[in-house]
Amino acid sequence: MTExxxxxxxxxxxxxxxxxxxxxxxxxxxxxxxxxxxxxAGFALFTNQNRWGEFxxxxxxxxxxxxxxxxxxxxISWFLGEWRYRKRSDKQxxx
Numbered sequence: 479m480t481e482x483x484x485x486x487x488x489x490x491x492x493x494x495x496x497x498x499x500x501x502x503x504x505x506x507x508x509x510x511x512x513x514x515x516x517x518x519a520g521f522a523l524f525t526n527q528n529r530w531g532e533f534x535x536x537x538x539x540x541x542x543x544x545x546x547x548x549x550x551x552x553x554i555s556w557f558l559g560e561w562r563y564r565k566r567s568d569k570q571x572x573x
Contacts, residue, residue: 483566490563498556506548513544
C-alpha cells in the first residue's frame with residue numbers, strides 16, 4: 479500500500495474504535511453546522527434586517543432538512559468506508 483493508503487487505513491481504524499454512531503453524529507453536525515452558518519451569513523448579509531422573524535420561523539424546517547439529508551448521507555459514507563477498510567484489510571492479510 480502507498481503512504482496515503484496506510485494513513486487512511488490508520489485513520490479509519492481510529493474511527494472504527496469510536497464507533498459508527500459517533501462518526502455519523504459528528505459528521506452530520508459538522509456538515510449541518512457549516513450549511514447553517516452559510517445560510518445565516520447569507521441571510522445576515524443579503525437581506526433586510528427587519529426579516530429576522532422569517533429566518534427564525536424557517537429555522538425548524540432548516541434543521542429538519544439538514545438532519546434528513548445529513549444522517550442518511552453519513553450512514554452511506556460509513557458503510558463505504560467500512561467496505562474500503564475491509565477490502566484493504568483483506569489485501570494486507572493475503573500479502
